[in-house]
Amino acid sequence: MFWKLHKSALRQAQLLRGVSRSTALPRRACATFRAHEECLELHYGGTQMRFNYVWLRDHCLSAASYNSKTNQRNLDTGSIDLTIRPESTRVEGDHLVITWPGGHMSKYSLSWLAENSFERKYQSAEQPRILWNSDIYRNATITSSKWDTFMSCDDELKKFLQNYLLYGIAFVDDVPATVEATEAVTQRVSLIRETTYGRMWCFTSDFSRGDTAYSQLALDRHTDTSYFQEPCGIQVFHCLKHEGTGGRTLLVDGFYAAEKLRERSPESFELLAQVPIKHEYIENTDRHQNHITGIGPVLNVYPWNNEMYLIRYNNYDRSVLNTIPHDVVQRWYAAHRELTTELRRPENELWVKLTPGKVVFIDNWRVLHGRESFTGSRQLCGCYLTRDDVLSAARCFGLQA
Numbered sequence: 001m002f003w004k005l006h007k008s009a010l011r012q013a014q015l016l017r018g019v020s021r022s023t024a025l026p027r028r029a030c031a032t033f034r035a036h037e038e039c040l041e042l043h044y045g046g047t048q049m050r051f052n053y054v055w056l057r058d059h060c061l062s063a064a065s066y067n068s069k070t071n072q073r074n075l076d077t078g079s080i081d082l083t084i085r086p087e088s089t090r091v092e093g094d095h096l097v098i099t100w101p102g103g104h105m106s107k108y109s110l111s112w113l114a115e116n117s118f119e120r121k122y123q124s125a126e127q128p129r130i131l132w133n134s135d136i137y138r139n140a141t142i143t144s145s146k147w148d149t150f151m152s153c154d155d156e157l158k159k160f161l162q163n164y165l166l167y168g169i170a171f172v173d174d175v176p177a178t179v180e181a182t183e184a185v186t187q188r189v190s191l192i193r194e195t196t197y198g199r200m201w202c203f204t205s206d207f208s209r210g211d212t213a214y215s216q217l218a219l220d221r222h223t224d225t226s227y228f229q230e231p232c233g234i235q236v237f238h239c240l241k242h243e244g245t246g247g248r249t250l251l252v253d254g255f256y257a258a259e260k261l262r263e264r265s266p267e268s269f270e271l272l273a274q275v276p277i278k279h280e281y282i283e284n285t286d287r288h289q290n291h292i293t294g295i296g297p298v299l300n301v302y303p304w305n306n307e308m309y310l311i312r313y314n315n316y317d318r319s320v321l322n323t324i325p326h327d328v329v330q331r332w333y334a335a336h337r338e339l340t341t342e343l344r345r346p347e348n349e350l351w352v353k354l355t356p357g358k359v360v361f362i363d364n365w366r367v368l369h370g371r372e373s374f375t376g377s378r379q380l381c382g383c384y385l386t387r388d389d390v391l392s393a394a395r396c397f398g399l400q401a
């Protein structure tokens with residue numbers, strides 16, 4: 001597989017550089033090109049890029065090929081000659097201009113080509129993040145948003161989303177301790193994702209569902225809905241009431257732990273990123289029947305830059321492991337143990353007591369949550385959000401998500 005060509009450590013360095021990327025290229029930087037038989041080689045802004053000819057024709061932005069009002073392709077890609085070559089190529093000011101056989105002309109801005117080239121793409125992070133352990137997070141002294149400003153001021157929402165994207169967690173304080181206000185605060189961000197638990201859920205330790213969450217027991221760090229083919233993107237919690245002791249919430253940056261694993265034991269990281277495993281939710285009570293399964297690796301990385309985008313870690317809901325032969329099973333358990341060790345380091349644990357008014361948003365693709373056992377009556381409400389819409393909201397504010 002092509003991504004194996006690159007050493008993971010090198011990739012990490014590249015990803016870190018990606019965080020401070022996006023320095024705009026100087027306008028009118030000079031460009032040179034060479035039309036090879038199999039690709040167009042372009043030097044621009046200090047980068048050497050290679051573009052495939054079918055790709056260039058397919059990405060033509062002329063009115064005939066592309067509808068810039070709807071941002072959709074008009075061109076029928078199925079009709080492009082797969083052996084297409086330009087009739088002529090030239091650089092005109094800030095643009096590359098290609099004339100194709102038959103006379104069609106394509107004009108690409110040089111900065112657009114650079115931004116969208118593979119050479120640029122594989123060196124930068126899809127989503128810049130700040131990975132944290134508890135010291136890093138606490139030293140960053142991130143301020144929580146306040147209900148009033150959060151609900152009325154777009155700049156505050158943007159700041160919140162930026163924190164959320166960078167750290168995978170973000171808080172809103174002073175929210176009225178009701179399900180309605182919790183719903184309003186989440187809808188300010190995105191659409192609610194309805195699941196078998198409902199749209200907004202409000203639960204207590206009454207065993208109303210066949211799941212340990214509905215008890216007073218401690219819950220070790222985990223991601224939720226690992227048994228969905230696409231786990232819920234965001235988890236929202238608001239503790240409406242707790243008269244009793246314990247019940248603190250545990251938060252752990254799964255990507256921080258997994259990056260430590262990648263540094264210390266690259267083969268284990270690789271194995272956890274490659275072996276698909278199953279998670280399962282089986283509930284059979286009078287009121288609820290469910291049998292949900294999801295299959296995918298513990299660690300999910302983009303193949304072009306090795307950036308992690310999803311961790312599935314829920315030892316409660318992990319199902320039978322039968323996707324690998326016995327000798328790989330041993331190695332998988334060893335790798336899983338190493339990841340568990342990283343996830344359990346006390347210095348990686350951020351403990352917070354959720355009190356009425358404090359709403360936490362957790363990136364359920366990245367940050368694990370857990371809870372301390374508790375006594376007394378405790379009522380937690382919240383919901384899941386659709387990831388696509390949260391990221392969309394962030395991008396509409398000009399954030400890189």
Ligand SMILES: C[N+](C)(C)CCCC[C@H](N)C(=O)O
Nearest residue numbers: 197201211213223224225226
């Ligand atoms: C959050 N809420 C109480 C509604 C559901 C809890 C789901 C618990 C399940 N074991 C999981 O991890 O997905």
Ligand SMILES: O=C(O)CCC(=O)C(=O)O
Nearest residue numbers: 213219224249370371380
């Ligand atoms: O009770 C809590 O604090 C969290 C329980 C939990 O993990 C969940 O509801 O997903």
Ligand SMILES: [Fe+2]
Nearest residue numbers: 213223224369
């Ligand atoms: Fe959970």
